[in-house]
Amino acid sequence: FTQPQRMLPQKTQSSFGILNKNPVEGFSAGLIEDSDLYRWEVLIIGPPDTLYEGGVFKAHLTFPKDYPLRPPKMKFITDIWHPNVDKNGDVCISILHEPGEDKYGYEKPEERWLPIHTVETIMISVISMLADPNGDSPANVDAAKEWREDRHGAFKRKVARCVRKSQETAFE
């Protein structure tokens, strides 16, 4: 019953419990292996009334050893064209940035990682990221540029392509 062991399972499991009882719209999450609480897989359905509507996006969550003091990392395994997701699939949103440093300089502290966050709150942020990209801190510069300059043309077409592809690869 030492601290790190106790902290992680308690927190992830209870957040998982919350998740089962109050599912946030449009996603589900689970452990990859029951023995390893540090690695999760999530499935996100593109939120309605967005360009990502209907997409079936697979992602991976890795928790650090000192969770919940430090944030997990999220990586999309399905290709997704989004200003805040880099080409490797790594998600770049303020809620997943560590509390200590402020390397980007313009994030409000309340938007950064706090230990009170859970898998559920992270998913809410990611889903709202899909609905409303943040052009100020692009992880995928090309996507951000398209989003700023040609949102309803090239950007929309590329997103539609990745949504379709995500549906095709949903059961591969």
Add this chain to the structure above:
Amino acid sequence: MAHHIEADLPASLACLKNVDSLLRCPICFDYVNISMMTKCSHNFCSLCIRKFLSYKLQCPVCNTPMTEQDLRNNRILDELTVNFQVARQQLIKANFDSPPISPKTPASVAKCQTPREKGQKPTSSILSHFFQKKVKSPSGREAHQDIQSRELQTAQPGNSGNVQTGQLRTSVVIKEEPMDVEDSSTLTFGAVKHEDMASYSSRFHMTNPSPSKDVKPVIKVECPVCSVSVSQHFINKHLDSCLTRGEKKESLRSSLGKARRPMAKLVYNLLSMQELRRRLKECQLSVQGSRDQLVRRHQDFIHLFNAECDSLNPKSVEEIAKEVEANEKMRSQLQGKIKPVMVFSKNHSEEEIEAMHSNYRKQHSSDFSRLIAQVRGRLGSSRQRGDAPGGSERREAVQESHSSAEAAEPKNGVVVKVEAEEVGENTSAAGFELPSSPTLSDVSISSSISDIFGPESPRKFEDTEKSPVQKRRSSSRGDDGTPLTGKRRRKT
């Protein structure tokens, strides 16, 4: 405190859900352990908040700037938590086991039966669940009372009943504690700490005390060196062993008062390796490893030590050192176990990345299909509802059932269903305008949409406005209200 994963509250105890979550630390989601309150009135485990404050000097809940000096003990929360945990365990036990009907307490047996008969009526079964608990716990208390009075050899063994519960509560806190004689002979320093908790909880779980055990009332006195309460007979022995430990002498010197003073944080950059080792030795920590490891070890120790300073019965330096080292061992084991999932470097081409992603998707396809099935399962349940005539009427009935109380199990299922429906609606709304897709699954998704989307859509917004969490809260509040009135009714 030993922590294991507790069973979920049974559905019939859903009314305690709020209390349960209020008593948990928002950082570790465990019951709060040595609670500390911030200036902004948020409560955390001492260790959790101290660890967090070494990252950032703000309240993790509301972001108010704060420092460790702003933290204050919230002892009543500690007591509430301990008492709630005990009560919770008893309630859960009472909920699952059939009540042990002891011949000693015929009154309680009689009481038990009436509400259970009432419970047969479908409309009042939640009430009856509450009744059962309400009735069982007094009978349990009587039993404890018996034990207690026997143990303490007090003058009023015959008294029983609800009037006495107040006295029982206080008797729990007093220092006169029953102790097994064998136990006290092994009274080393470490054992003393746990003894308090152990006897405390064991008294609550004890249902039939073995008469063979020789139980005596023991008067405890506080050790002037380590401030631990020790039985009067053994205080001299304890003092001898206490004083021979260097660490104790130090604590006597540094904190003559009752409270142990927290350790100051060090600026490790300014410490030489030699100095660092000396500090570690002072804390009875190992001096093996790299500088970073030593620093981390010392930091961990300070966190734990300072957190223990907030406790009424702080752990000894030796115990803390042991815990720090056990934690470190576990961390290194974990580190060995964690394998990097996918490692990318900057010079990977997009094709390579795509190939790796696709590989991963294939490897984990079963996991993902399970997740997809989960989302679709919610869709499926909402489709069933959509097919049924008068779906919205049924939903109203469903919400009523939170307060009017159907049997426990269906109620639980209902909560899931209502919420699942929202998910279903949204994902299906998404699917409604889907560009046509070749996979089978999508076909079934969109077919389910047309079933639900029409009849349900007017209600959709109303429902999504309320977050599921809020909904749960309001429903459990409803539960809170009903049993209370029920209880009153029973008394009259």
